[in-house]
Amino acid sequence: MAMITADPKDVPQVASFAFTPEYLEKAKALIAQYPSGRQASAVIGVLDLAQRQQGWLPRVAMDAVAKLLDMAPIRVYEIATFYTMFQLKPKGKYLLQVCTTTPCWLRGSDGVMKACREAADGETFSVQEVECLGGCVNAPVVQINDDFYEDLDEVSMRKLLEAFRRGETPKPGPQIDRQTSAPIGGPTTLKGV
Amino acid sequence: MPKLKIDGVEIEVPAGITVLQACEMAGVEIPRFCYHERLSIAGNCRMCLVEQEKAPKPIASCAMPAAEGMVIKTDTPMVKKARNGVMEFLLINHPLDCPICDQGGECDLQDQAMAFGFDRSRYHENKRAVPDKELGPLVKTSMNRCIHCTRCIRFATEVAGVEELGATGRGESMEVTTYVEHALSSELSGNLVDLCPVGALTSKPYAFEARSWELSKTESVDVLDALGANIRVDTRGATVMRVLPRLNDDINEEWIGDKTRHAVDGLRYQRLDRPYVRKAGKLAPATWAEAFTAIASKLEGVDGKKIAAIVGDQCDAEAMVALKDLMAALGSPNVDCRQDGARLEAGVRAGYIFNPGIQGIDQADAILLIGTNPRLESPVLNARIRKRYLTGRCAIASIGSVADLTYPTERLGAGPATLRELADGKLGFSEKLKAAKNPLIIVGMGALSRDDGTAVLALARELAEKANAVREDWNGFAVLHTAAARVGGLDLGLVPGEGGRDVAGILEGAQAKEIEVVYLLAADEIDTQKLGKAFVVYQGHHGDAGAHRADVILPGAAYTEKPGTYVNTEGRVQLGRRANFPPGEAREDWAILRALSERLGKTLPYDTLDQVRSRLVAVSRSFAALDQQVAGNWGTFGKAGPTSDAAFASPITNYYMTCPISRASRTMAECMASRQQLLAAE
Numbered sequence: 001m002a003m004i005t006a007d008p009k010d011v012p013q014v015a016s017f018a019f020t021p022e023y024l025e026k027a028k029a030l031i032a033q034y035p036s037g038r039q040a041s042a043v044i045g046v047l048d049l050a051q052r053q054q055g056w057l058p059r060v061a062m063d064a065v066a067k068l069l070d071m072a073p074i075r076v077y078e079i080a081t082f083y084t085m086f087q088l089k090p091k092g093k094y095l096l097q098v099c100t101t102t103p104c105w106l107r108g109s110d111g112v113m114k115a116c117r118e119a120a121d122g123e124t125f126s127v128q129e130v131e132c133l134g135g136c137v138n139a140p141v142v143q144i145n146d147d148f149y150e151d152l153d154e155v156s157m158r159k160l161l162e163a164f165r166r167g168e169t170p171k172p173g174p175q176i177d178r179q180t181s182a183p184i185g186g187p188t189t190l191k192g193v
Numbered sequence: 194m195p196k197l198k199i200d201g202v203e204i205e206v207p208a209g210i211t212v213l214q215a216c217e218m219a220g221v222e223i224p225r226f227c228y229h230e231r232l233s234i235a236g237n238c239r240m241c242l243v244e245q246e247k248a249p250k251p252i253a254s255c256a257m258p259a260a261e262g263m264v265i266k267t268d269t270p271m272v273k274k275a276r277n278g279v280m281e282f283l284l285i286n287h288p289l290d291c292p293i294c295d296q297g298g299e300c301d302l303q304d305q306a307m308a309f310g311f312d313r314s315r316y317h318e319n320k321r322a323v324p325d326k327e328l329g330p331l332v333k334t335s336m337n338r339c340i341h342c343t344r345c346i347r348f349a350t351e352v353a354g355v356e357e358l359g360a361t362g363r364g365e366s367m368e369v370t371t372y373v374e375h376a377l378s379s380e381l382s383g384n385l386v387d388l389c390p391v392g393a394l395t396s397k398p399y400a401f402e403a404r405s406w407e408l409s410k411t412e413s414v415d416v417l418d419a420l421g422a423n424i425r426v427d428t429r430g431a432t433v434m435r436v437l438p439r440l441n442d443d444i445n446e447e448w449i450g451d452k453t454r455h456a457v458d459g460l461r462y463q464r465l466d467r468p469y470v471r472k473a474g475k476l477a478p479a480t481w482a483e484a485f486t487a488i489a490s491k492l493e494g495v496d497g498k499k500i501a502a503i504v505g506d507q508c509d510a511e512a513m514v515a516l517k518d519l520m521a522a523l524g525s526p527n528v529d530c531r532q533d534g535a536r537l538e539a540g541v542r543a544g545y546i547f548n549p550g551i552q553g554i555d556q557a558d559a560i561l562l563i564g565t566n567p568r569l570e571s572p573v574l575n576a577r578i579r580k581r582y583l584t585g586r587c588a589i590a591s592i593g594s595v596a597d598l599t600y601p602t603e604r605l606g607a608g609p610a611t612l613r614e615l616a617d618g619k620l621g622f623s624e625k626l627k628a629a630k631n632p633l634i635i636v637g638m639g640a641l642s643r644d645d646g647t648a649v650l651a652l653a654r655e656l657a658e659k660a661n662a663v664r665e666d667w668n669g670f671a672v673l674h675t676a677a678a679r680v681g682g683l684d685l686g687l688v689p690g691e692g693g694r695d696v697a698g699i700l701e702g703a704q705a706k707e708i709e710v711v712y713l714l715a716a717d718e719i720d721t722q723k724l725g726k727a728f729v730v731y732q733g734h735h736g737d738a739g740a741h742r743a744d745v746i747l748p749g750a751a752y753t754e755k756p757g758t759y760v761n762t763e764g765r766v767q768l769g770r771r772a773n774f775p776p777g778e779a780r781e782d783w784a785i786l787r788a789l790s791e792r793l794g795k796t797l798p799y800d801t802l803d804q805v806r807s808r809l810v811a812v813s814r815s816f817a818a819l820d821q822q823v824a825g826n827w828g829t830f831g832k833a834g835p836t837s838d839a840a841f842a843s844p845i846t847n848y849y850m851t852c853p854i855s856r857a858s859r860t861m862a863e864c865m866a867s868r869q870q871l872l873a874a875e
Contacts, residue, residue: 059373072357074359075356077361
């Protein structure tokens, strides 16, 4: 079994990190939600902002967050390594989080995964296998950055990825003719309402 | 006071304690890994599961408050099965390397696996592999063995006050780490090794040196700082293998500093193992008789006023009283135990001890540090102040240059002028001191070992009196010493007699040829260049500064090698016991002085250790009570006078090397290098 480690060694060196004024303002707004002296409570939100700014979380960004929140750096490292949504390695522009838990798997997530893996080049797309995203009724589900794309199969996934590659942002939600998680083909009850 | 039933026995316990503590009070031992009395409760190892009646599942007794009417069972098949299960889980990833593990023989996991373990594994998958971490020159890591009890993380964060250890990752990829691969910047890091219930953190200098069962254990006290921490000295044959802390809630709780623990390898190097006499400018090996003859012939006809003695910082009281009696017999008033020139007086005992006691720190509600850096002068005492800080509602301020103490302090100023303003009530903090119920004023050697030390001492006394820190029920005037022998020396009156010279006077006299013979009793912290042409006798255990300058060397015993009485900074008299014998021809110090006195024709009136100890009590009643702090009478000490503007600075800038033993220690040299590297990196 490979050595486990929470501290990835093969990441590019990032010399420094500083919040841009816009992000700093957002961070300050987050901090202001907590009583004074409890600014460390904002750590998850501020880390997320840092990740949005940088694309991923290099060590210097975590240190900057620790400094901003006046907490020990190790406490920030603990949090950043605990939550899988914090990316400690550089990611492509679009992070494809493919759900492979039972409902999605039964509905064909293997094909979706295959399409994603083929597209993953580390620059435009990165792929990650994740546990249940909570969208089982629309399985299979892929989370692309902040949005859920649902009711996929290998073909529609490829189409989706092509669209992203062209720089478009396809509409999130079901990729078949279906209104959110309503029954496929339209309502089956309460038709008169 | 809740009443509960434990294994059928009804017991009433104090409110606010946990079920685990209640079980201990009822005499039931509960296995545990993560729970530790002095750390916060984590509740993550699950080894302490017990059955509670009406509870649907076993409860973690360490985290469950004891409540009225609870019925706890610790010996049912369900409890046994639960603990067996927990043990099996813990062992899934724990390597089977006990034969090569330094913790073997004193391992909690090993011991508890004997009681709750299964004799084979049901898991055929590979065990997880975790990279080892770099935690500095004292702590060796084998992270595969870690069971994630998080004791080390909690110790570093809570007690040591350095938030550098943490648990990264989650689930199977959880690791205990500093994440950034650097040594711990704590003076208490050695305690991590004691805390670790398995062999994940072991002592690096002691790695593969010995097994716990082949060591002889001797209970003693530490002399490397003035705290007098209680220690256990583990020896194999003639060698001190390691030093461990001993439990004493009044002094060190169960911690010791890194110097106390790891400087002992210095006892193996640079030792004086035979007498030397300087012949034609070179030190030549000699016999005891030759050495004594050299001293006797030099002393013949020398006026007592031209003889002087300086006492070192780690001397036992027995040697000091023998030296005092010998100098009195020789007619010399020039004796001093204050190598650093601290302006402390021998008369009023309350004027030179840590009156409230170490435990008094827990009760203080306003603390003022004057010219002291407790983190370097006594890290364990510093941890106690931090503990008080964490309890809250305690204002802490400092005068003098103070670095990071692991708790925030309000910086009032730099020197005596600030102290004056404080005494006059001109600063905001003086109100806090006055309003405090138990104000604590800690005066360090940085404030007293300077030319205006007497005036500073008087100022500190004035401040203590004005702040109502000296009362019938509380004395908050505390002197924090840096030398283990100092309070004992002052108790015994090893200060210049009528017309006598202090250390500075002796050195001046030596240069002006007014002092012809100087007797150094393990005194190395003076400027030996200034001894001029004086004839120097050095009695001590290490070839350090004093021995290099000496004309005659008498090899003495280090603190682990003699039964000795030491008085800590609180004025508590404690016995150090002999763990091993001094090397070669070296002897116990009081016996050397006794033998020398006979050769000089001034035979001291004691032949046995018991007789010397009776003499100690005769000289100072405080030696009559062992292991207790004898309160000192308050009085007038210090003398008002002009003060300089110089800032107070702690005499210790390098924690790791402060005495001949620590200077000879290779481990301490490594610690120093590691710390410098860390500072350079910042």
